[in-house]
Every structure is written in structure tokens, then in C-alpha cells.
Amino acid sequence: MKINKGNSVFFSNVSARSWQDWHWQFKNRISQMRILEGCANTSAEDIAQLNKVTSIYPMAITPYYFSLIQQGDANDPIKAQSFPDYREIFPDKDAQEDPLEEDARMPVPKLVHRYPDRCLAIVTEICATYCRHCNRKRYWAATPKITLKKRLAPIIRYIEQSPQIREVIISGGDPLTLDDHVLESLLSSLRAIPHLEILRIGSRVPVVMPMRVTRELCRMLKRYRPLWFNTQFNHPREITSESGHACNMLLEAGIPVSNQAVLLKGVNDSPETMKSLNYGLQKISVRPYYLFHCDPVKGCEHFRTNVKAGLKMMETVWRQCSGLSLPQYVLDVPGSTGKIPLNTLSRAIKKELQKNQHFFDKFKQID
């Protein structure tokens, strides 16, 4: 595979071997604003402003993800997702740290149980790259000092004692920032629970640090199937030969890969970009599964569009794309109601159906 360090002069002296090593990528994450001075079109004044942001919401960008930024483009979609923005610290009064009320639905620390049949385990707060639009950014600066073993024990015990749970989503932070042996010990503990049928990993690693998906990792994950993998591509430029290769390795190990994008203003809120993202995903055999409306999270308001604009965009996409390349546009709400499919609320779609009475009658029955 061709090694692409993008247009980044910053890492030009790095050997191809280091570049391909995920430990090197992780260790060399860009976490200090001053490192960016002079290499990302950022003035000293901007840096000072942005240091204030990172004191609340830290910054980390893998060299790989950083290399995808087109230097000189102030509105670059990769930069927008990874580069601190002073608007993060001037939140809207309606924004909340935890709008989905996950923390209130933790029967034991770090285990979110919102639906009867499944739960979500936050196994780490650490990510390869911190996405500025993250709905769990409240955790970034407050990494608990507790060991992973101590964290996982009550989680495993709770799941063992809850026979109604058939699926566990291993999330974070990013669980693939953990080493293989740590992940394997977690997966084997979960697999030993007889009533647990499905394991799911939520990770953005294929997008931001694809070299983490190694042959050894895939061989290990394969042993714990049925295992599903959800990732988050938000822009077509994130679909590179490296990220495509990472997804392909997972697929070849028999692990289905789906995408959960987030609708982000200035990143993917145009029909052309959304279409190209979903076509691109289809080409690398990743299923466009959900498009989440951006949650009203403190520090993320500048990414939020309104639902009306989102529906308008999706109507264009809906008219032009095949079903296999269409994610379901959803709004996540607190509690056990969960994800509301927004497409079904679209008046234009209903109007479309009205043109054909036969189908409209059917639609009314399920409306």
C-alpha cells in the first residue's frame, strides 16, 4: 500500500515504518497548540485564544489525520473536526454537558443502560483524535485514575446479573486505543457470559488512525464473533486507501462494518458532500447506517444545523441515491425512547407519497 503523509511537511522526515506503526502515531499525537504554530495557518494570537479552549477540552490529532488537512483552507472539514475552536467555550444557554442523560442511566460507573436488551460500556476516555463535535467531550479532561481492571469488574458483574441484556456496545473514548491483550481480556470476559449474544465495538480508529487495524488485531477479534463494528466517517475525504484498507481487513475477518455519521455544519451538511460520503462508503463495503442529528452538547453548538435543514438535505439525497447508500437520519433523545427516524417526519416525503394514493394508504396505516 502506498504510504501517504498527505501534504504535511510537518512529518516529512518520519520513516514509512514509523508512520505505519500505530504506537508511533498515538505517541506523536499533536496535543499542544504551539506545535501547530507556523504549520497550520494559525497566528500566535489564535494560538493563545485556542490554548484557552484546550485547557477545558484537550486536543489530540494523530499525524495521519492531521496529514489529511488541506493547509491553507480555513474551512477544511478535517480541520473543523479536530482543531479547537474558541466557540467551544462560549456555549449556548440551552446546551448541556450530557443532553442524552447517559450519566443518569449508569447502574454502575461507566455502564450506560438505556434499553432493556443492550448496554454500552465506556471502557476508556482516551481517543486517538479528539473530535471537536464529540457528545462525550465532558470526559476528556477528567480521566479517572482508576485501573481498567477495577473499572471493568462491576461492569462485567452487572451484565452477568442482567439476563435481559443480549448485546454490549464497547465504547469510550475509543476502545481501540487499548492494546490487543487488554481488549482480548475484556472480550473474553464478556464472551464467557452465556446470555450475551452480540458484541459491538464503536471506534473511530479506522478513520483517524487506520494503522491500528493490524492483522494481529483482526485475528484476535475474529475469535469473538458475532462481533459488529461501528465507525464514524463524516466526510468523503476521510475515505482514503488507508482507511479503506483498515475496513477491508475487518470485513475479511468476518466483522461487519457500519458507519454512524454525524450531521455537522460546514463539514457534511450539503447534499453533494453527503451523497459523495455515502457513495464512498458503499465503495469500501461499509454500510451507511445512521446519520445522527448533532446533539445539543455544550461546546458543539457551532456544528449544529436545524432539523428542517437536515431534512431538506436528506430529501435531495433520498431522491438521488440507491437505498444501499442511504443512512437513516435520526435524532437521539434522552431515555429509552432512543433514536427517532427523522425521515418519517418529512412533509415532502409524505407529499411524494400522496401522489400515489395506493402507497399513501399503506403509509397512513403505519404513520
Ligand code: SF4
Ligand atoms: S473518537 Fe468517538 S469518543 Fe472519541 S472524540 Fe471522537 S466521537 Fe468522541
